[in-house]
Amino acid sequence: MILIIDDDAAIRSSLEFVLKRAGYDTQAVATPDAALTAVRRMPPDLVLMDMNFSLSTSGEEGLRLLRQVKTLCSEVPVILITAWGSISLAVEGMRAGAFDFITKPWDNMMLLNSIRTALALNSPAGSSTDEPHFDKIIGKSKALRQVLQTVSRIAATDASVLITGENGTGKELIAEAIHSNSARRDAPFVKVNLGGISQGLFESEMFGHCKGAFTDAISDRTGRFTLADKGTIFLDEIGDLDMSCQVKLLRVLQDRTFEVLGDSHPHRVDVRVVSATNADLAKKIAERQFREDLYYRINLITIHIPPLRERREDIPLLVRHFADELARQQHLPKTHITDDAIEYLCRQPFPGNVRELKNLTERTLLISGKTTLDVADFSEHISDTSNNVLSPTGLNLEEMEKRSIEAAIEKSGGNMAHAARSLGISRPALYRRMAKYGII
Secondary structure (H helix, E strand, C coil): CEEEECCCHHHHHHHHHHHHHCCCCEEEECCHHHHHHHHHHCCCCEEEEECCCCCCCCCHHHHHHHHHHHHHCCCCCEEEEEEHHHHHHHHHHHHCCCCEEEEECCCHHHHHHHHHHHHHHCCCCCCCCCCCCCCCCCCCCHHHHHHHHHHHHHCCCCCCEEEECCCCCCHHHHHHHHHHCCCCCCCCEEEEEHHHCCHHHHHHHHHEECCCCCCCCCCCEECHHHHCCCCEEEEECHHHCCHHHHHHHHHHHHHCEEECECCCCEEECCCEEEEEECCCHHHHHHCCCCCHHHHHHHCCEEEECCCHHHCHHHHHHHHHHHHHHHHHHHCCCCCEECHHHHHHHHCCCCCCHHHHHHHHHHHHHHHHCCCEECHHHHHHHCCHHHHHHHCCCCCCHHHHHHHHHHHHHHHCCCCHHHHHHHHCCCHHHHHHHHHHHCCC
16 A cells, blocks of 8 residues: 655645556545554555645655654655755655655656555565576675675666676676666666766767757767667766766656757656766765765665675686686687686785786786696786785775775886776776875
């Protein structure tokens, strides 16, 4: 049963009509007192509630009621209804434990999607009986298994997902796994590197443009959201998005509508949004570099990918996989890697994570030309950073990473492209880390 709480009779009637047509049982009440009585009598499956009652517009009554409902039945998801101009109030509600928020006037499809997602995630058995497939993900560590268990549970829903983790940990692979195990698997999976899109091109890239919309628009362009219709859009490096672009992104994520440049007609899309970042978004919010309302819109579910140093038992499987794949692609004989070499690799910190390990394995195999690889073969090609950071004691991870970067830059003679490759990260990522640690 879905409990509707709103002091406006027209709103209550409209919501009841929409939900009953969708097959849900409903109960509608007009006041906070009536809502608490209903919750005490029989906890609902979901609560859909307004943030303002009577003549109040501050939202205090709604926040108080939300806290009371969460106290009485903490596991029941609550979806807030608020005006677009009161999103800051909805953000307060999300902090207080609300599952999601929708804005008036709402879109029925968006409302029902949010309700289905909330109910599916709140179901003890999960929402899918299909056996999940993770063919591209290599590893058996407990940390990785926990990530894949979460993916299995949420893949069949339409919940927005935020994937966090260091560069090179495999965030894109997890995003692909979410898509391939969802009902959208046969629709497009569109990848967008937001860190590589300039502010001036953002609207054209994301929403498209019509011929003649601006000086260089010599033909129509289809935007990424349109390409992803019915499928999944993967917004990588979302923490690097400019503040002005964040506002534009928030609006389309809010109601799934946008305007193509040069066309005043609104376009609607049905997409699932999966985002990823290696940035500390909480810190960026505190520094006013990332919108808190956008943060709550993109992370109904957060999945953190552990760094390779926290799942070292996966290193032997990964090394073997990378070596076999390269041999297959390049038509090379199968390579044997000694136990001593595997043990040596398992001791390395790999600040570039799986990407660095893959780079090292392939480089060693190709350059050595041997069919048996030992410690000496890998140590000859591994970045000096690994050896440098293993010997000192008492260093935290940030200090280790800083020393790794400094050593890689020194070894490359200041060639940033070579330094980035040796670390297994991109050159823009290297520059961001240099700025972070004050490395000149």
